[in-house]
Amino acid sequence: MQNLWNNADLQCSVKEQCSSTGIQPELAELVYASRLLGRESSLVMHGGGNTSVKCELVDLVGNRADVLLIKASGVDLSRVSACDYTPLRLGPLRKLGELFTRNDTVSEEALQRFSTKEFKHLLLLNMFSLTDHMAEHRLTPSIETLLHAFLPHRFIFHTHSFALLTLSNQPDGTTFVGETLGESFGSVPYIKPGLGLARAAAIVYEKNPEIRGLVLQKHGLVTFGATASEGYSRMIEAVTTLEERIKKAGRKVFPSASLPSAIASVEVTAPVIRGACVDEKAPGMREYHQFVLDFRTSPAILDYVNSAALLTMSQKGAVTPDFIIRTKNRPLVVPAPDAADMPAFKAAVHEAVQRYRQEYIDYFTAQQQASDMPVTMLDPLPRVVLVPGLGLFGLGKTAELAAVNADIATGTASAILDAESVGTFESICDREAFEIEYWDMEQAKMTKVHHDVFAGKVVLVTGAASGIGLATARAFRQRGAELVILDLTRESLDRATEELGGNLLALTCDVTSKRDVRAAFDAACRRFGGVDIIVSNVGAAIQGRIGEVSDELLRKSFEINFFSHQSIAQEAVRVMKLQGTGGVLLFNVSKQAVNPGPDFGPYGLAKAATLFLVRQYALDHGRDGIRSNGINADRIRSGLLTAEMIKARSTARGLSEKEYMAGNLLQLEVTAEDVAEAFVHLALEIRTTGSITTVDGGNIAAALR
Numbered sequence: 001m002q003n004l005w006n007n008a009d010l011q012c013s014v015k016e017q018c019s020s021t022g023i024q025p026e027l028a029e030l031v032y033a034s035r036l037l038g039r040e041s042s043l044v045m046h047g048g049g050n051t052s053v054k055c056e057l058v059d060l061v062g063n064r065a066d067v068l069l070i071k072a073s074g075v076d077l078s079r080v081s082a083c084d085y086t087p088l089r090l091g092p093l094r095k096l097g098e099l100f101t102r103n104d105t106v107s108e109e110a111l112q113r114f115s116t117k118e119f120k121h122l123l124l125l126n127m128f129s130l131t132d133h134m135a136e137h138r139l140t141p142s143i144e145t146l147l148h149a150f151l152p153h154r155f156i157f158h159t160h161s162f163a164l165l166t167l168s169n170q171p172d173g174t175t176f177v178g179e180t181l182g183e184s185f186g187s188v189p190y191i192k193p194g195l196g197l198a199r200a201a202a203i204v205y206e207k208n209p210e211i212r213g214l215v216l217q218k219h220g221l222v223t224f225g226a227t228a229s230e231g232y233s234r235m236i237e238a239v240t241t242l243e244e245r246i247k248k249a250g251r252k253v254f255p256s257a258s259l260p261s262a263i264a265s266v267e268v269t270a271p272v273i274r275g276a277c278v279d280e281k282a283p284g285m286r287e288y289h290q291f292v293l294d295f296r297t298s299p300a301i302l303d304y305v306n307s308a309a310l311l312t313m314s315q316k317g318a319v320t321p322d323f324i325i326r327t328k329n330r331p332l333v334v335p336a337p338d339a340a341d342m343p344a345f346k347a348a349v350h351e352a353v354q355r356y357r358q359e360y361i362d363y364f365t366a367q368q369q370a371s372d373m374p375v376t377m378l379d380p381l382p383r384v385v386l387v388p389g390l391g392l393f394g395l396g397k398t399a400e401l402a403a404v405n406a407d408i409a410t411g412t413a414s415a416i417l418d419a420e421s422v423g424t425f426e427s428i429c430d431r432e433a434f435e436i437e438y439w440d441m442e443q444a445k446m447t448k449v450h451h452d453v454f455a456g457k458v459v460l461v462t463g464a465a466s467g468i469g470l471a472t473a474r475a476f477r478q479r480g481a482e483l484v485i486l487d488l489t490r491e492s493l494d495r496a497t498e499e500l501g502g503n504l505l506a507l508t509c510d511v512t513s514k515r516d517v518r519a520a521f522d523a524a525c526r527r528f529g530g531v532d533i534i535v536s537n538v539g540a541a542i543q544g545r546i547g548e549v550s551d552e553l554l555r556k557s558f559e560i561n562f563f564s565h566q567s568i569a570q571e572a573v574r575v576m577k578l579q580g581t582g583g584v585l586l587f588n589v590s591k592q593a594v595n596p597g598p599d600f601g602p603y604g605l606a607k608a609a610t611l612f613l614v615r616q617y618a619l620d621h622g623r624d625g626i627r628s629n630g631i632n633a634d635r636i637r638s639g640l641l642t643a644e645m646i647k648a649r650s651t652a653r654g655l656s657e658k659e660y661m662a663g664n665l666l667q668l669e670v671t672a673e674d675v676a677e678a679f680v681h682l683a684l685e686i687r688t689t690g691s692i693t694t695v696d697g698g699n700i701a702a703a704l705r
Contacts, residue, residue, distance in 0.1 A: 001163075001243060003236045004036045005229055023082040026055045027069055029228040030155065031082055036232060038077030041411065043159040043239065046404045047074040048322045049220070052148040052156045053228070054090060066090040068149050073140040086141040090149060097150035100195065101202045146198035151205055153224035155231040160220045160320045162411055163242035166418040168217045169319060171426050177215050180245045181238060186211045190218045190428055192435055193321075213238060218428055219320055245422075252421040254307040257336075263389035264337035264345065266295050267522040268578065270393065271530040272346045273334065275579030276353040277381050277395055290456040290581060291381075292482055293529025294402035296410050297391030304413040305386045309420075314386055317427025319415045321436040323408050326401075327394075329433040331409065332356045332382035336389040346578075356382055367434035375438040384409040397455045399482050399503065399528060452480030453684065458528045460484040460520070462511050462568060463538035465492035467638030468588060471672035472535050473500060475680050484524045484531070486511065511538050511564035521571040531575050533584040533683050536568040539607070541641070546601030554602050561606030562613070569617055573626060582625025584683050587614050588675075589692060591634040595702035611692060618690030627689040629682040632704070633675045634696035635661055665698025 010032050017028040030053040037043050037051070052070040069085040071077065142148075148156050167176040174187055186204040191197040201214055201222070212234045213223035221238060225231035270293050279289040307313065314331055318324050334352045337345045360380035368375060383405045385393040392413065394406025419425035427433075459476045463469035464485035473485050473496070483504040487493050493506040505527045509516045524531050542557040544550075569585050576583035592604035593611040610630070617628035635641060650660035661669040678695045682688065692704055 001040065001042075001236050001240045003233060004039070005033075005232060010229075017082060024055055024057065026053050026154075026228075027082050027085060029053075030069070030085070031080060033155070033157070033228040033232040034071065034077045034080045037157060037159060037235065038080065041407065042162045043235075044077050045160070045323075045407055045411065046326070047076050048320075049077055049157075049159045050142040050144050050148070051077065051080075051158070052085075054154050057087065068093065068145070070142050070145050070148050073142050086145075088141060088145065088149070093146065093149035097146070097198070097202055100199045101150065101206065143193045144198075146195055147193075147201050147222070150198045150202035151224060153231070154226055155228050156222065156224045157231045157235050158216075158220055158222045159235060159239075160322050161239050161242065162319070162415045162418075163239050163246060164215065164221045165218070165319045166246055166415050166422060167242060168215060168219075169415075169419055169426055170423045172423070173217060173426070176245075176423070177217075177242075180242055181215065183208070184210075184212045185238065186214045188214055188216050190216070190432065192432065192439070193219075218426075220322070246418050249418075249422045251417065254303055254309065254417070254420075256306045257308040257310065257388055259306065259336050259389045260338035260340065262339040264339040264342060265522075266390065267525040268339075268342060269337045269345075269387060269390060270295060270525045271575050271578035272337075272342070272349055273385055273387070273393060274529040275581050276346075276349045277332075277385070278581055279379060279381070290532065291395040291397065291529070292399045292402045292456060292458065294394040294396070294399065294406040295391060295526060295529075296394070296406045298410070300414050300417065301391050301410060302389075304417055305388050305390070305392060310386065310388065313416050313420060313425060316416075316425055317430075317433060319412050319419075319425075319427065321428060321433070323412070324433055324437045327383045327405050327408050327412075328360070329427075329430070329437065330382075331384035331386050331392075333386045333388075337387065346580075353382070356380070363430060363434070367430060368438075370431065371434060373435075373438055378437075393529070397451050398480070402529075452478075454479045454481035454533075456480075457532045458482045458484065458524060458530060459533040459535065459683075460486070460524060460531050460568075460572070461535040461537060462486045462509070462564070465489075465496040468633070468636060468672045468675050469535070469537045470496055470499070471676040472537065472679050475673070475676035476533070476535075476683075477501070477504075479680065481533070482528050484520070484528070486520055511536075511568060512559045514567050517564075517567045517571055521575055525575060530579050531572055531583070532579075532581075533586065534568055534572045535586045535588070535679055536565045537588040538564055539588060539590065540603075541600070541645075542602045543599050544602045545599050546605075549602055554605070557602035558606045558609070561603060562609045565610050565613060569613070569628075573617075573621055573624070576626055577624055582627070585614075585617055585626060585628040586679050586682055587628075587630040589614065589630040589632050591632050591694075591696055591699065591702040594632065594704055595699065614692065615690045622689055627686075629685075629689060629691045629693065631675055631678050631682070632692050632694045632696070632702065633670065633678075634699060634702060635663070636670060636672055636675060637661070638672060662697070664696055665700070668697050670695060670697045 013032040014025055014028040017023055030051055034051045050071045052068055054068050056064060057067045058064050067087045068090045069087050071080060072084050072086045075084040144158060167173060170176055186208055188200050188204050191200050215221060223231050223234040225234060274293050277291055311333055314333055317329050335348045357380045364377045383395050392409050394402045394409055396402035396405055416425050454476055459481040461469050461473045464473045465487035473483055477483055477500055485496060485506050486509040490508055497506045507520050507523055509520045511517060540560045544553055565587055572585060587610055589611050590607045592600055593607040596604035614628050614630040646657055650657045675695050678693050
């Protein structure tokens with residue numbers, strides 16, 4: 001592993017941090033070192049690991065004290081800042097360490113009881129007030145705080161190095177690691193994080209104060225130093241030594257399982273898996289709580305999922321306890337997707353999910369009774385799915401969480417292959433896994449995240465780069481949906497993506513091209529695993545006197561204003577039926593469908609057909625749990641109703657532009673945001689289908705009967 005430390009970069013970073021926030025140089029150095037560690041995914045992932053520094057500080061009222069500054073719980077080291085470090089008074093914590101490390105009569109039960117009932121109170125009691133700026137951003141101290149406090153070193157770094165885990169997660173892991181790192185690292189047997197682990201680590205250190213770090217067996221690697229550079233360099237040197245030992249053993253060739261002659265594509269497989277991994281519905285409910293999927297594949301992943309020993313290897317448990325709260329202790333393994341028999345694959349996936357669900361319930365019941373922990377079972381659904389012949393999926397309530405789980409699963413696959421090449425992979429036992437998964441200090445990392453009403457839902461919007469489409473995409477995004485936005489040009493999509501905040505799928509698509517539409521849905525399935533809600537919004541106000549209009553112009557209007565909606569809806573239904581969890585079709589119909597205007601026949605006729613299309617989908621696909629509804633809007637500033645058109649129409653009627661735009665019963669201009677809110681409303685109405693909602697401020701001539 002490369003040592004990335006650069007003194008010139010360090011000085012620039014320290015100068016920038018100290019001048020902008022007024023923090024201590026020691027903390028600025030720690031931030032620099034921590035970000036270097038965070039850049040290495042083989043060391044820490046997504047909130048894992050922790051770093052600290054001890055120094056003397058002055059509080060808001062001028063009192064001096066020795067303080068431990070430790071990374072807050074759940075903060076990602078790659079993006080850590082000074083505000084992400086929690087200050088605690090070091091004196092009381094050290095006295096606690098002396099009390100417990102010098103008392104041989106303390107029972108394991110007492111240590112565990114303290115860890116679960118008094119740990120958080122102790123830390124909060126010893127919080128130290130610094131600047132107002134840092135006080136405003138105070139976060140929960142790391143669960144490893146006592147380990148850092150009990151050790152005397154100024155800088156301490158703790159990672160979950162995959163190289164370390166590869167060697168320590170073995171039946172004889174202590175020997176493997178000891179022979180590799182030598183006497184310069186102390187060894188601590190696996191103990192759940194908290195007071196017990198901190199006590200054990202301090203005892204190991206006191207027996208040999210010359211060590212450069214600690215190996216936390218089946219957990220992680222700790223290094224320390226008088227300077228940030230020393231602690232960081234020791235971490236890189238140790239990991240490099242471990243990596244060289246693994247490389248020396250070589251990667252074993254794993255016999256492959258028998259696979260179908262043709263493996264189904266990700267685009268077809270993902271919706272099937274996504275549809276199977278859902279919360280069970282309550283009686284009478286028509287909505288599922290769903291996950292977003294993140295797909296990964298590579299030669300190493302395929303070696304893993306294609307192995308004849310996959311079921312044995314993958315079910316041994318997580319490579320480090322830190323991953324369990326995110327991915328659960330074990331992944332789901334499904335059969336290889338045979339392209340020639342997808343119905344059989346779909347049935348097998350649903351059966352596998354039900355088996356996983358029951359096994360998790362049995363695990364929870366047995367461990368809860370054995371531990372007597374007063375906890376409620378989490379959902380029994382997998383967060384990682386391994387698919388022979390294809391790759392793996394991470395599952396999460398958001399695309400970001402799905403990606404985190406996919407990252408962890410990718411690293412785990414490689415680590416297990418390395419571990420099986422060196423010897424035999426071995427994880428912690430079910431009892432130890434349960435204590436981590438249901439420990440309130442760990443659960444706090446996950447439960448503090450709030451998910452909005454459309455979390456886990458994938459929404460596809462056409463014509464999304466401006467007007468009603470952009471407003472609708474924004475409205476769904478604000479309520480937690482993952483977005484697929486379609487429009488004609490990359491430039492307009494880039495502007496929309498910047499406005500919407502990124503982390504979405506933006507695709508150029510001519511909705512009159514069935515090939516483009518199919519490609520868009522395939523891309524949505526690859527990126528998110530499927531689609532739940534579509535807003536078919538694209539339209540063009542093509543004009544012409546109906547007795548004189550050419551067939552070419554009329555057909556052009558039907559292509560954009562009718563057939564595009566049909567193409568979008570057909571592809572949506574195809575994906576939704578693969579998922580088997582229902583879905584929502586929403587159409588922008590327009591008042592022209594029921595209240596045609598002069599010389600707008602080409603537009604109005606196509607829109608009238610689209611209104612009928614809404615109801616036909618409701619009639620034909622209600623049995624699939626798919627709802628179909630439309631919006632009848634009028635006089636919305638957009639690409640259809642341009643500034644030039646507004647000016648021309650208001651002038652022709654002898655009205656001001658304001659009077660023209662508010663020419664309705666309520667005398668209020670209707671905006672794109674009003675239409676967007678109506679689309680959101682219809683998406684939430686789980687017992688409404690075949691409905692056309694009018695959003696025009698009141699126009700009796702356009703009212704439906």
